[in-house]
Amino acid sequence: MEDFHVAIVGGGITGLAAAYYLQEEATTSGRPITYTLLERSNRWGGKIHTEEVPGDGKQPFVVEGGPDSFITQKPWAFRLSRELGMEERLLPTNDEKRKVYVLNNGRPTPLPDGVLLIVPTKFLPFALSPLISLPGKLRMGMDLFIPPKTDGEDETLAEFITRRLGSEALDKIAEPLMSGIYNAEADRQSLLSTFPRFRAIEEKHGSLIRGMLAARKARAQASNSQPSPNGQQPAAKPPSIFVSYVNGMQELVAELEGRLKGDLRLNTGVERIEESDRGYMLSLEAGGELAADAVILAVPAYAAATLVEGFAADAAGALREIRYVSTGTISLAYREADIEKPLDGHGLVVPQSETRDINAVTWSSTKFDRRAPEGHILLRVFFGGSRSPHMMALDDEEVVARVLAELRKMLEIDAEPLFHRIYRWHRANPQYDVGHLERVATIEAALPSQVYVTGSPYRGIGIPDCVHQAQETVAELVEKVAGKKQVPAGSPGEQR
Numbered sequence: 001m002e003d004f005h006v007a008i009v010g011g012g013i014t015g016l017a018a019a020y021y022l023q024e025e026a027t028t029s030g031r032p033i034t035y036t037l038l039e040r041s042n043r044w045g046g047k048i049h050t051e052e053v054p055g056d057g058k059q060p061f062v063v064e065g066g067p068d069s070f071i072t073q074k075p076w077a078f079r080l081s082r083e084l085g086m087e088e089r090l091l092p093t094n095d096e097k098r099k100v101y102v103l104n105n106g107r108p109t110p111l112p113d114g115v116l117l118i119v120p121t122k123f124l125p126f127a128l129s130p131l132i133s134l135p136g137k138l139r140m141g142m143d144l145f146i147p148p149k150t151d152g153e154d155e156t157l158a159e160f161i162t163r164r165l166g167s168e169a170l171d172k173i174a175e176p177l178m179s180g181i182y183n184a185e186a187d188r189q190s191l192l193s194t195f196p197r198f199r200a201i202e203e204k205h206g207s208l209i210r211g212m213l214a215a216r217k218a219r220a221q222a223s224n225s226q227p228s229p230n231g232q233q234p235a236a237k238p239p240s241i242f243v244s245y246v247n248g249m250q251e252l253v254a255e256l257e258g259r260l261k262g263d264l265r266l267n268t269g270v271e272r273i274e275e276s277d278r279g280y281m282l283s284l285e286a287g288g289e290l291a292a293d294a295v296i297l298a299v300p301a302y303a304a305a306t307l308v309e310g311f312a313a314d315a316a317g318a319l320r321e322i323r324y325v326s327t328g329t330i331s332l333a334y335r336e337a338d339i340e341k342p343l344d345g346h347g348l349v350v351p352q353s354e355t356r357d358i359n360a361v362t363w364s365s366t367k368f369d370r371r372a373p374e375g376h377i378l379l380r381v382f383f384g385g386s387r388s389p390h391m392m393a394l395d396d397e398e399v400v401a402r403v404l405a406e407l408r409k410m411l412e413i414d415a416e417p418l419f420h421r422i423y424r425w426h427r428a429n430p431q432y433d434v435g436h437l438e439r440v441a442t443i444e445a446a447l448p449s450q451v452y453v454t455g456s457p458y459r460g461i462g463i464p465d466c467v468h469q470a471q472e473t474v475a476e477l478v479e480k481v482a483g484k485k486q487v488p489a490g491s492p493g494e495q496r
Helices: 015-027 076-083 123-128 134-144 156-166 167-182 196-205 208-224 252-260 301-307 313-321 389-393 396-411 435-445 462-481
Strands: 003-009 032-037 050-053 062-066 090-092 100-104 108-112 242-245 263-265 270-275 279-286 289-292 294-297 324-335 346-350 361-364 374-382 419-430 449-455
Touching: 003 015, 003 279, 003 289, 015 032, 015 252, 015 361, 015 462, 032 289, 032 313, 050 419, 050 462, 062 324, 062 374, 076 252, 076 462, 100 167, 108 123, 134 208, 156 167, 167 346, 167 435, 196 208, 270 301, 279 294, 294 301, 294 462, 301 313, 301 449, 324 389, 324 396, 361 396, 374 389, 374 396, 449 462
Parallel strands: 003 032, 003 294, 032 263, 100 346, 294 449
Antiparallel strands: 050 062, 090 242, 100 108, 270 279, 279 289, 324 374, 324 419, 346 361, 361 374
C-alpha cells in the first residue's frame, strides 16, 4: 500500500505537535502515514523562543521572547509534557508570591485577595481595596440581581462585563486582565470565543458572583476530601496553575524536534498549493515541488488564505477576515541592590484608560525560580497590540527610552539595566472578534476535505489550545485515512 503523505506547513508549536501525533498514530497503528514539516524561518517553535544570557555564577538569565508558561487547567500541554517524559522538567510558578497589581491613577494597586478571574469572592479585602470606587463596588454587587442572558448569542467582552459588573470593573479589572491575554480590544473581543466559561456560569448560576463562590466551595470540598496520611498514599498535589520548564519554554520545542523522524525542512516556504491527481502539489519558494495526499496549514490565517485561494476562494475570503495585531516585549536585567522598591508579586497590568506606552510588566524572576542569577532581577515589559500600537513603529533605542521612562514613573526604577532584549512579533496575534466561531466554521466548511487549518487563529491562542487543535486535526485526518470517511480529495468539506 502506498504511503499516505501529509504536508504540514508551519513549524510552530501547532505544526510540531501535529507532526508528533501523526508519527505516533503511524507507529501505534501500523498505518503507512508519512509527513513533511515545512518551516519558512530558520528555527522551530514559532513564537516560543528562549534565550539564555550568561550571568554571575552558574545560573544564566532565562529570557522568553514569547510565551513564558502554559496553563494547566487546559490539560493538553501538560499531558503532552508527561507523554514526552518531561514532567520532572516542569517549573511551577511561585504561588506564594502570586500577587497582581493594577496601575490605578498612576500607582500600582494590588488586585484584592479573593478575586477569581474578575469576580470578588471575599467581601472584606474587596471592600477595603482602593482599586474600585464605592459606587463601582455597589454596581459590581448588582450582578447578584441582574437576570442572565439566555439567547445564546455572542457579545463582546466589554458588553458582557458592563452588563453584569459595570464599566468600572471593565476598566480596572477585566480589560487589563482578560483582554491583555489576547492582546485584544474589549469592545471587539468575542466572549464566546475567548471566555465562554463566563457565559456558562451566568446561565447556570444566574450570577457571576454566585457561580465563582460555588466553584470556590467545590474546590475546598475536593481538597478536604483528599486522603490523609494514615497509612494510605496521600493524594498527589495538583500542579501550579501556570508552569514552564526549568530552562525555559524552548525545552518543549527541542523535545518535540528530537522525537520527530519525518522529513523536517527549515528555510522552506510554500509559494502556492494546487490540486493534483494525488491530492495536492506544493510549490516551494526556493524551487521544487512536494506532492501530498493531505495538507495541514499551521500558519497565520492570512498566509493560509494566500495558499488556498486558487482552489478554495470562499475559505480564503473568510480567512482574511481574521484580524491580526503586532506586539512586542522587552526583557530587562538589574542588580537586586539597584532596585529600591521591588515589586512584591508576579506583575503589573495597565488599564487602557491610563494611556501609557506599555501594557503590562511581569516580574519574571519572582514569578519563576531559575530565571536570574542570585542577587539579580529579570522583568519583562509588554507593548504594542491595540493599546500601544505606536510603540511597534519605534526603533529599538526609542523603545528602550520610553520603557525606562515608564518604569521610573510606575515602579520608581531609576537604575540602568545590565542588558535588554527586544522581541517584535509583527502580525502575529490573531483577534477573536465577535462572531469568530461562526467565521471559523465557515472556513472549515469551505475547505476541501483533505486540507486543514489549525492553530492559534481558530480555536484558542494558548499553547494547550494549539496542542489540542493539532491532536484533533490529526485524529480527523487519520479517521479519513482509515476509510471511515471516504471523501475524494478536492471535494468540498461539508462532511467535516
